[in-house]
Amino acid sequence: MKLITAERIHNGHEWLPTGATIEVADDGTIAAVHNSPIEGAVRYDGVLAPGFVNVHCHLELSHMRGVVPERTGLIPFLKSIPQYRNDFTEEQKTEARHRAYHHMLNNGIVAVGDIANTADTTDVRALGKMHFHTFVEALGFTPQNADRAFEYALMVYAAYAAQHGSDTLLRQSITPHAPYSVSDALFCLIDRHLPAAPISIHNQESEEENRFYTTGEGLVCELLQMMGIDHSSFRPTGKPSLESYLQWMSKEHPFIFVHNTSSTEGDVRFAHTYAPYVHWCLCPNANLYIEGRLPDIDMLIREGANLCIGTDSLASNHQLCVLSELCTIKTHFPHLGWETLLQWGTANGAAALQMQDVVGTLAPGTRPGMIQIRGLETRPSVTRII
Structure with a gap:
């Protein structure tokens, strides 16, 4: 057993009392949490916390770092991804993917919700150093092609389902990409595949998404045409996108709504009324990269939203670092305290990925990894110590 203490310890939910000591087994399992000093404990500078959870990432796009210019807006950004994503060799893609994976490890990330359109990231999942929930995206906006689109998603899903982790969790589910890229028929097929599986969806990332659902007009039409x-079979609902597409999904799913840049109080209240288990994932650095704006985080807090953190991809971010995302939020919302922010990056993220029994908290029986954060109030840096 190791005894560890620090100037401050965050257990994933809150600060522990000054002098608290964590008892850790050799395999990283938390054996006990003591709220008082214990002689012989190793003392660390700064803050100790559970390892970070990156709820939303696209590792398979890591080779696109710096390819798409910043602040183009969402629709031009989306046009660029299929245009450039295959302008690389398989060796370049593999090297970038592995580099990004180790970059996350070095930034204290212990678990990830990875978005996949291909089976490419089976290789990094097999490395066994990080917990994965792979969200296999289904895409197809033409109802007549829903069966074919779902069959492809099933094929990719099978590649991930064939993997079994020994020291890490390896899970997967099929999920819709976004409201503007999935037909009602495809939504229903996804819903029926695993009725209680976690769903992660790009949600209200732009005003254009809501415009498309309310009026059937705007830049989303241009994207689809391009x-x-x-x-032509799409009929606008006259309602925001979130209220429109949730009708095609079972309330039993744990939902992760990602980005939420254009979500309103009404959207949040509708989601909380509709489904009992909802998380709202913030990817602030990606939001600034793509659209130059952030979600209304104060509104989300007022509405009781369970907030968690993602990095999105290196196509829309300069790094894959949860601490960097938290620092960005702190810069734009300075009234938010680190006790709250660290909870979003650890315990809340673990709960969103249904991994709260393993990671996210310093609680007996968990194996959350441990990170040391120096300079939290000035220039934060993170080191993984377990």
């Missing part, structure tokens, strides 16, 4: 997608 990609050769027939959307």
